[in-house]
Amino acid sequence: MHISTKFDNEWTAESVRRILTNEKYCGELILQKFYSENHLTKRKMVNHGEIKKFYVEEAHPPIIEKTVFLAVQNLMKKHQEQFSSKKSTTVVYPFTGKIHCNCCGKNYRRKTTATGVVWICATYNTKGKKYCPTAKQIPENTLISVCCELLGISEFDVEIFESQINKILVPAPNELTFIFTDGREFSANWKDRSRSESWTDEMKKATAERSRKWHEQSR
Numbered sequence: 276m277h278i279s280t281k282f283d284n285e286w287t288a289e290s291v292r293r294i295l296t297n298e299k300y301c302g303e304l305i306l307q308k309f310y311s312e313n314h315l316t317k318r319k320m321v322n323h324g325e326i327k328k329f330y331v332e333e334a335h336p337p338i339i340e341k342t343v344f345l346a347v348q349n350l351m352k353k354h355q356e357q358f359s360s361k362k363s364t365t366v367v368y369p370f371t372g373k374i375h376c377n378c379c380g381k382n383y384r385r386k387t388t389a390t391g392v393v394w395i396c397a398t399y400n401t402k403g404k405k406y407c408p409t410a411k412q413i414p415e416n417t418l419i420s421v422c423c424e425l426l427g428i429s430e431f432d433v434e435i436f437e438s439q440i441n442k443i444l445v446p447a448p449n450e451l452t453f454i455f456t457d458g459r460e461f462s463a464n465w466k467d468r469s470r471s472e473s474w475t476d477e478m479k480k481a482t483a484e485r486s487r488k489w490h491e492q493s494r
Contacts, residue, residue, distance in 0.1 A: 304335075
């Protein structure tokens with residue numbers, strides 16, 4: 276609806292979460308959510324149990340029913356338990372934190388697509404081309420090939436890569452600038468994969484199966 280937030284910013288998941296968990300909407304208050312660090316700095320700190328909180332019921336007229344508010348809390352809790360893993364799922368890849376987009380300043384992130392694994396600008400991936408028009412996803416195989424060629428090695432070696440490459444900048448589509456740990460800079464270009472190279476064995480099998488079924492139905 277093109278409606279901005281209170282401070283004329285874009286909506287984020289955190290903005291929505293704060294609204295859904297705001298007890299004020301159902302007419303209640305939690306006092307002392309925040310406290311001052313000390314009388315000198317007077318810095319506002321989030322209360323994680325450092326001081327006592329107070330819950331006030333029926334503090335003011337509600338704008339939603341409490342049953343609705345509680346239903347939302349239960350649903351959020353259910354989703355959190357369903358999608359949260361007890362084990363850490365954070366995986367660090369050799370290119371993690373190394374590739375920087377010159378257009379928006381964000382890092383590139385790893386993404387699995389129908390045509391294979393690629394690295395894509397975080398802004399482009401989250402918000403779209405409008406917010407980072409020069410960003411372009413880079414096939415992981417292409418990154419590995421360019422790195423091997425630049426480092427003069429026949430097979431990608433994580434230790435060699437991390438010891439020699441400080442970061443990789445993406446100044447424009449199909450362009451990469453490698454910043455070495457000793458301060459040297461080298462630029463490289465890469466080519467898009469052809470349509471035939473983008474077709475995985477799984478995609479070929481699926482297409483063949485759809486074609487077979489179509490022929491059977493048309494008989």
